[in-house]
Amino acid sequence: MFIAEWATGVAVSYRQIKQLGGSGDRGVDVAAFKTDDGLEGAWDCFQAKHYVGSLTWSDAFPEMLKLFHGVVDAFYCLPDRYVFVSPRGCGQTLNRLLSKPTELRRRFLEQLDAGGAATRLYDGRSLQSIRDLADSSDFSIFQSLEFNEMLDVHRKTPYYADRFGASLPARPAVGQTPTALAPDEAIYLKKLVDVYKEQDPVSGADAHEIASHAKYGPHLQRQREAFYSAEALRLYARDSVPDGTFELLQEDVHTGVIDTAEANHASGLDRLRAVLTQSGQLDLGAHALISVSKLQDRQGICHQLANGGRLTWVAVNE
Structure with missing residues (x-):
């Protein structure tokens, strides 16, 4: 819910913001749509992870894998941004990878080829389709948000005072009553x-x-x-x-x-x-x-x- 509230305050003008997290969410906690086409048009994905510690590469890889599978499975199109959100932020290694999209893609493909627990959820054909898509994708879509950055934006939304028990912003003067009857x-x-x-x-x-x-x-x-x-x-x-x-x-x-x-x-x-x-x-x-x-x-x-x-x-x- 906090992410959905936060998204209303970002600079991008979203047509609709939906909280989709839960069983069968296909790796989408909050979807912010830029057009009326929803998941079939331009959109941003915000993925929340409520972990005690910072997010690591081992946390991120299965989620990225899930995203690419959702695209090849025609559940949605690739988002313009895929943003990891966590109270503790991302660890040093993951932050470095997110700052270097080319290296992030290489690391993803290496992990995909190496197999492991996360890849066992998909059959061979799906994994090949995921690899083809990932190999041609711009990995700069993968980003992270620090909690203090989110608070700065959330503070400007109508939800901040209610959620954090803060004082309401000053109310502007009412102004003169119009002379003409409306x-x-x-x-x-x-x-x-x-x-x-x-x-x-x-x-x-x-x-x-x-x-x-x-x-x-x-x-x-x-x-x-x-x-x-x-x-x-x-x-x-x-x-x-x-x-x-x-x-x-x-x-x-x-x-x-x-x-x-x-x-x-x-x-x-x-x-x-x-x-x-x-x-x-x-x-x-x-x-x-x-x-x-x-x-x-x-x-x-x-x-x-x-x-x-x-x-x-x-x-x-x-």
């Missing part, structure tokens, strides 16, 4: 207009008119600022924490306010005020985002929920 605000703004019209039927026909209303205009503006604050938190979460983290926060806010929203209220404005107050009283301390969130975000999440059809202020029977 189409994706339409639903929650319409629900707010219903609140104002219930209080004063002549207050305005839509949000554009309400925005200039002496009494309700400032209230509408505050709700829009809260909505955009929550939107900024959502975008921050996309780049800073694992997928679904913000949605879990939304779900808990909904769970915490829905009984208040469904209770009897004298008006839609009373319901709105009660729900926004309740959102600020929720115990959300267990959430990863709570250290970078504020009360305005919680109120904005309520408007996001209204925008998604999950909260309504003016009930049908009111």
